Amino acid sequence: MQKVKPALLRGFDQEYLPHEQLQFNALVDLVRKNFERFGFLPIETPSAERKEVLTSKGGVEKEIYALSRLAAVTEEDEASAKGALRFDLTVPLARYVAMRERDLAFPFRRYQIQRVWRGETPQAKKGRFREFYQCDIDIINRDHLSYLAEAEIPSVIYSVFSEMAIGEFRIRINNRKLLKGILHGFSVPEDRASNVLRALDKIDREDPSTVREALEREGLAGAAAQALYSLIATKRTTRETLDTLRRFEARNEMLEQGLDELARVAAAIGEFGVPESAFCVDVGVVRGLDYYTGTIYETTLLAYPELGSICSGGRYDDLASYFTETKLPGVGISIGLTRLFSKLKEAGLLRPAPRTPAEVLVTTMDGRYQDRYLAMARSLRAAGINTEVYLETAKLKQQLSYADRKGFRVALIAGENEFARSTMQVKNLSAKTAQDYPVAEVVAAVKHILGMH
Amino acid sequence: MQKVKPALLRGFDQEYLPHEQLQFNALVDLVRKNFERFGFLPIETPSAERKEVLTSKGGVEKEIYALSRLAAVTEEDEASAKGALRFDLTVPLARYVAMRERDLAFPFRRYQIQRVWRGETPQAKKGRFREFYQCDIDIINRDHLSYLAEAEIPSVIYSVFSEMAIGEFRIRINNRKLLKGILHGFSVPEDRASNVLRALDKIDREDPSTVREALEREGLAGAAAQALYSLIATKRTTRETLDTLRRFEARNEMLEQGLDELARVAAAIGEFGVPESAFCVDVGVVRGLDYYTGTIYETTLLAYPELGSICSGGRYDDLASYFTETKLPGVGISIGLTRLFSKLKEAGLLRPAPRTPAEVLVTTMDGRYQDRYLAMARSLRAAGINTEVYLETAKLKQQLSYADRKGFRVALIAGENEFARSTMQVKNLSAKTAQDYPVAEVVAAVKHILGMH
Numbered sequence: 001m002q003k004v005k006p007a008l009l010r011g012f013d014q015e016y017l018p019h020e021q022l023q024f025n026a027l028v029d030l031v032r033k034n035f036e037r038f039g040f041l042p043i044e045t046p047s048a049e050r051k052e053v054l055t056s057k058g059g060v061e062k063e064i065y066a067l068s069r070l071a072a073v074t075e076e077d078e079a080s081a082k083g084a085l086r087f088d089l090t091v092p093l094a095r096y097v098a099m100r101e102r103d104l105a106f107p108f109r110r111y112q113i114q115r116v117w118r119g120e121t122p123q124a125k126k127g128r129f130r131e132f133y134q135c136d137i138d139i140i141n142r143d144h145l146s147y148l149a150e151a152e153i154p155s156v157i158y159s160v161f162s163e164m165a166i167g168e169f170r171i172r173i174n175n176r177k178l179l180k181g182i183l184h185g186f187s188v189p190e191d192r193a194s195n196v197l198r199a200l201d202k203i204d205r206e207d208p209s210t211v212r213e214a215l216e217r218e219g220l221a222g223a224a225a226q227a228l229y230s231l232i233a234t235k236r237t238t239r240e241t242l243d244t245l246r247r248f249e250a251r252n253e254m255l256e257q258g259l260d261e262l263a264r265v266a267a268a269i270g271e272f273g274v275p276e277s278a279f280c281v282d283v284g285v286v287r288g289l290d291y292y293t294g295t296i297y298e299t300t301l302l303a304y305p306e307l308g309s310i311c312s313g314g315r316y317d318d319l320a321s322y323f324t325e326t327k328l329p330g331v332g333i334s335i336g337l338t339r340l341f342s343k344l345k346e347a348g349l350l351r352p353a354p355r356t357p358a359e360v361l362v363t364t365m366d367g368r369y370q371d372r373y374l375a376m377a378r379s380l381r382a383a384g385i386n387t388e389v390y391l392e393t394a395k396l397k398q399q400l401s402y403a404d405r406k407g408f409r410v411a412l413i414a415g416e417n418e419f420a421r422s423t424m425q426v427k428n429l430s431a432k433t434a435q436d437y438p439v440a441e442v443v444a445a446v447k448h449i450l451g452m453h
Numbered sequence: 454m455q456k457v458k459p460a461l462l463r464g465f466d467q468e469y470l471p472h473e474q475l476q477f478n479a480l481v482d483l484v485r486k487n488f489e490r491f492g493f494l495p496i497e498t499p500s501a502e503r504k505e506v507l508t509s510k511g512g513v514e515k516e517i518y519a520l521s522r523l524a525a526v527t528e529e530d531e532a533s534a535k536g537a538l539r540f541d542l543t544v545p546l547a548r549y550v551a552m553r554e555r556d557l558a559f560p561f562r563r564y565q566i567q568r569v570w571r572g573e574t575p576q577a578k579k580g581r582f583r584e585f586y587q588c589d590i591d592i593i594n595r596d597h598l599s600y601l602a603e604a605e606i607p608s609v610i611y612s613v614f615s616e617m618a619i620g621e622f623r624i625r626i627n628n629r630k631l632l633k634g635i636l637h638g639f640s641v642p643e644d645r646a647s648n649v650l651r652a653l654d655k656i657d658r659e660d661p662s663t664v665r666e667a668l669e670r671e672g673l674a675g676a677a678a679q680a681l682y683s684l685i686a687t688k689r690t691t692r693e694t695l696d697t698l699r700r701f702e703a704r705n706e707m708l709e710q711g712l713d714e715l716a717r718v719a720a721a722i723g724e725f726g727v728p729e730s731a732f733c734v735d736v737g738v739v740r741g742l743d744y745y746t747g748t749i750y751e752t753t754l755l756a757y758p759e760l761g762s763i764c765s766g767g768r769y770d771d772l773a774s775y776f777t778e779t780k781l782p783g784v785g786i787s788i789g790l791t792r793l794f795s796k797l798k799e800a801g802l803l804r805p806a807p808r809t810p811a812e813v814l815v816t817t818m819d820g821r822y823q824d825r826y827l828a829m830a831r832s833l834r835a836a837g838i839n840t841e842v843y844l845e846t847a848k849l850k851q852q853l854s855y856a857d858r859k860g861f862r863v864a865l866i867a868g869e870n871e872f873a874r875s876t877m878q879v880k881n882l883s884a885k886t887a888q889d890y891p892v893a894e895v896v897a898a899v900k901h902i903l904g905m906h
Binding site: 042109 | 456457458459460461462463464465466467468469470471474475477478489490491492493494495496497498499500501502503504505506507508509514515516517518519520521522523524525526530531532533535536537538547548549551552553556557558559560562563568570572574583584592594597598599601602605612721724725726773775776777778809810811814823824827831834839840841842844845846855858859
């Protein structure tokens with residue numbers, strides 16, 4: 001028979017072997033646990049939304065995957081006619097909150113860990129894929145949102161990445177109003193502001209001259225371009241940055257407001273328990289999205305700046321203006337977990353996880369004792385020990401090689417001799433030791449090896 | 454501004470409020486924990502596969518969602534040209550095993566809990582949706598698979614649904630070879646067998662006369678149709694069923710083999726710890742798919758037969774024949790969790806879950822003490838207690854009403870008076886009691902209320 005090649009689609013290819021999946025799941029669980037620690041509530045939204053919902057906030061249409069039936073059908077369903085896959089978790093959140101406003105308690109703190117899809121060119125080197133997990137939290141309130149919500153977000157980020165133990169990291173914060181005020185101070189016209197910000201957003205990745213040229217193309221004179229570049233690109237401590245901005249000459253209302261917000265949020269972040277070593281004010285944080293209106297965040301690993309930001313987000317004034325009259329200010333961040341996982345794996349920063357969730361393999365060297373093997377497995381499971389029974393007919397050596405390959409910590413071995421003495425051999429596969437125990441004491445012996453009480 | 458209506462696509466509409474999502478997540482965790490208890494390894498596969506992969510095993514093309522970009526692009530990506538969403542977890546598993554054969558330890562025991570998509574007509578009443586979760590386990594070996602694997606599956610099902618505590622259930626098993634042998638005994642020609650099985654599969658849902666007429670249309674004489682109907686439809690105990698089949702007159706090799714397998718598996722299921730009350734042999738279990746070649750399973754809730762099977766599957770001789778020359782026999786089952794959840798909710802069988810993962814709300818009645826509220830929250834979190842701080846400016850009454858609505862178990866309250874005495878009020882929101890504690894003893898008091906040690 002002609003075989004079909006078992007292959008994956010490009011960009012839809014972050015598929016793991018079971019031991020890698022266990023590492024990935026451990027990361028997801030860690031993120032989830034930390035989000036819950038701060039009182040965020042879980043939601044999941046459907047993979048496909050109405051097209052007009054997805055494009056409401058200006059999703060890039062050529063990056064959105066629409067649905068259609070594989071074979072022609074007489075009657076198209078609604079999904080094929082009107083549906084497309086979500087490209088982020090923010091637009092679905094806006095739709096969700098607008099739809100369910102009356103059923104939610106505000107401030108609404110939600111987390112969401114799901115896949116999203118984007119028809120971009122995949123670049124494995126940059127960790128850019130067409131299907132990937134995002135882990136989002138947002139705090140949304142009606143009408144008003146305290147700056148304290150903006151100050152709390154870094155403490156959640158800090159909690160997540162501290163527990164992940166992937167090395168030193170820094171949460172860098174900035175303020176969109178401040179940036180706008182600076183541009184205003186440089187007399188950048190409103191309609192050029194987005195382009196200028198996009199140019200500044202590339203400071204970490206491009207040559208100074210390239211960035212300056214881009215600024216000049218937007219109408220900044222050579223000296224002004226140089227001064228703006230230097231203001232944004234120079235690395236300073238939080239105090240130096242705030243001092244520099246306070247001395248900035250071309251003052252204006254937007255700048256004052258942004259600076260005031262930034263200083264207040266930066267001061268409060270410490271009260272939320274984030275050590276000074278883990279965050280800084282950095283005017284070089286720009287974020288591409290126009291969407292943000294206040295504090296913006298990026299997070300970088302100090303030893304791996306080339307990974308770029310591993311957790312980003314910001315404050316916005318109105319989440320769901322496309323769907324509802326209710327004003328819903330909010331603040332949120334997103335961790336691109338598939339990308340982070342691929343980069344951590346590459347950098348060797350993933351903590352080893354158990355290679356199997358089951359700890360004990362009951363080997364079966366003699367089919368006549370099948371009932372005893374199965375009874376032992378039941379006793380172990382009843383004691384809270386994940387246990388597998390080797391069900392195929394195979395030599396003991398092959399069964400133990402399976403145990404090694406899958407990563408079991410303990411194997412139980414017994415045949416005619418052992419059962420004649422009512423014992424089983426308990427083999428500690430990590431320590432490579434073995435000892436016989438009366439059948440009635442096997443569960444306790446296994447618990448001891450596994451460090452259970 | 455013209456608003457977009459915040460609405461969902463038909464069939465892509467199983468979206469929950471946070472407290473329902475917590476209940477759903479608890480079900481997922483329960484299923485996962487039980488699968489891991491038996492040594493199954495997790496995998497996830499991409500949502501989209503190559504079209505030729507999905508159609509290899511004869512997926513129904515008009516039910517498969519293909520991808521395309523929402524806006525025209527100069528260069529189509531591979532996913533838009535060649536990709537479609539998976540409609541089950543079995544075809545991706547076959548592709549996965551064929552692709553990664555050399556990296557997997559066999560027998561390969563995998564579980565997979567992910568969404569699948571089917572372009573069917575949604576029927577909320579039947580719990581049929583276009584996007585839904587499946588929870589699958591499969592045991593796959595190379596060349597040979599012991600009947601013990603078939604006997605183990607019901608013990609996993611038993612473990613899952615016992616812990617779910619959704620009332621009495623019965624795992625009904627049958628054998629495809631036996632069914633084929635019976636049809637052979639009734640002289641049903643090979644090319645009519647599928648149609649006859651499809652007719653018999655409807656016995657629980659349709660009138661006897663409708664089924665008999667369908668059988669007659671397939672060439673069975675009136676008396677034969679009646680005899681076949683009665684053999685399949687009559688409810689018997691396991692022993693009665695096996696006795697009836699042993700007395701069946703039109704014996705043939707297929708029937709003997711199927712009966713032998715069925716009797717052997719049924720006997721072993723008990724050794725795996727499944728009580729007799731929870732399973733039975735039932736020749737009325739047919740399963741539509743031609744795919745199965747040995748034991749087949751269905752699971753029904755005794756008090757809710759109208760829900761149909763909540764967990765089904767079977768044995769197959771060759772998982773991945775479309776992708777590889779390696780013969781990969783296996784056995785597996787699937788729980789349609791979205792449908793099950795919707796039905797359990799309807800029937801009031803869902804256990805109440807906490808309405809928030811956070812247990813404590815630190816209220817903030819006086820902004821001057823912000824640092825103390827935040828410090829208390831940090832202490833509680835450090836003690837393993839999920840804690841939220843109310844960050845908006847609001848009257849205490851409003852904060853407590855938020856606490857009630859979200860379902861917190863404890864609220865902490867303190868202002869000038871309390872802090873002057875270095876105390877905080879600990880309010881037990883379930884018991885509706887409150888007591889002041891020295892700040893240093895608050896964590897212990899909260900732990901006591903939450904029953905933590």
